Amino acid sequence: MHDRSLVERLRRQLSATLVGYVALTKPRVIELLLVTTIPAMLLADRGTVNPLLIFNTLVGGLLAAAGANTLNCVADADIDKKMKRTERRPLARDSVPRSHALIFGLALSVASFFWLWWTTNMLSAHLAGATIAFYVLVYTLLLKRRTSQNVVWGGAAGCMPVMIGWSAVTGTIQWPALVMFAIIFFWTPPHTWALAMRYKEDYRAAGVPMLPAVATERQVTKQILVYTWLTVLTTLALALATGWLYASVALVAGTWFLAMAHQLYAGVRRGEPVKPLRLFLQSNNYLAVVFCALAIDSALNLPTLFSV
Template sequence: MRVREVHLVEGAPVRFRDRMLGYLALTKPRVIELLLVTTIPAMLLAHRGSVDPLLILNTLFGGMLAAAGANALNCVADADIDKLMKRTERRPLARATVPRSHALVFGLALSVASFFWLWWTTNMLSAHLAAATIAFYVLIYTLVLKRRTSQNVVWGGAAGCMPVMIGWSAVTGTIGWQALVMFAIIFFWTPPHTWALAMKYKDDYRAAGVPMLPVVATEQQVTKQIVIYTWLTVLATLALIPGAGWLYASVATLAGAWFLVMAHRLHAGVRRGESVKPLRLFLQSNNYLAVVFVALAVDSAIALPTIFP
């Protein structure tokens, strides 16, 4: 979902429609879409072939509230650096479409609502996992790691892995090994995905004083790390095969090979001194993750026989 950018004249009043679009933009809808894509397969795998549709809807809604709240609070914390980066200078707080104090209340309200919604409709474990995710993303990643270490997205990416844990726990009330493997898939996928984007916008991050890896390391060093984490991602997807069916196994293997080729081509191009397009890997990494998790969802929904019964 794409939110229209709002262009304001300094000192001019903000129209109601623009203010509402600003609040929507604070939630980062496109990020929420990706998070929810990983939640459904986790729920379907947790109880192959028979998950209550209402439980899925309730979990998705609670997860959406949690992600929206965390994203809004992230915007509040990053308002100063968003003004310095071309990629983010049109965000609501950078453009003063929404007052910062209102955005803070908005983010907190969504976060609290997500906790009670998940507690009411699923279970206490899922609610606590959502709350822990928000706290980690805002307090640990945004306020501490992001501005202090080039490994920020490695550890901060753990927040983006939590939807699979929440989805699994909503169905089972526990955390199974499959949920931990899905967590690992997203954990290892996040660095190459984010670093590819950061390579494109490294001047933005440098101007904002954010030590993303492409800012403090050479392109060859960055792409080498991208290759390593891509291998770890693909190996993690293969580790899930024993708990899934042949459809997932086939798609994960083929998609993994394709993703590895993309990463190795980027690294090889940098080593040869060619002009590379890291944004292509960033975009294709989204497609890769979506294909793998959609295959897992379909495989689980029709309850295909597992590879190792």
């Protein structure tokens, strides 16, 4: 009985440790990033699907995102303890030693570079390395605690999977990849600020000048509206390289996304109670729908609407 209880205790400790390390990588964030990689690869080589290349690129992207997110958790361990939204993260609860998390994050980052170099090309590997460095050193350590525009510029790291996916196929960076980068760049502020409106007291307690924590709701929702318009217009610009299916979905989804942003702004202007978390959740659906339409359109190699 004693041996059995010891084995059970060890099993639980091992399970908790594994869960802790997985949590450091922020799997939900990784899922969203990888969703944008496949459509970018399919658009780069319309009508052709290379499963092995897609798999290798996704593995490299997963390692890079996991490494960057883990290093972000290491750098933000102090403020994560002060915020209700993040107080259950492994380093906030001290369930994983900070030094071990640092080594884990660095190991994942190095592995992503060499994996992409080996399985795709040097450009993709360097883009992954630059993304990790930018996210950790520029966004997390420099911008996040110093400016209310932190997510505007820091969000550039979340745009890189499309660049990595495109470069893995072509070995270059061309204008459709830059447009896809811009879509995610403009989408990030309304997505993040809508969530931050819900948790603005958390950011104030942690001393992080996220826009909703330092500006009025009217100012924040006006900015959300501006960036939502930029997002939708950029998705429509990508129709220059796609077929009718993507263009149709982008138009309908964009109209719906804009309606939600206008509704949020109008409610704040009228002084009514608003639910910004609804826009945050639906923004995920919007991006997924647009990029899924792009993937299908590209895989079917539907005739492009315009010749450029």
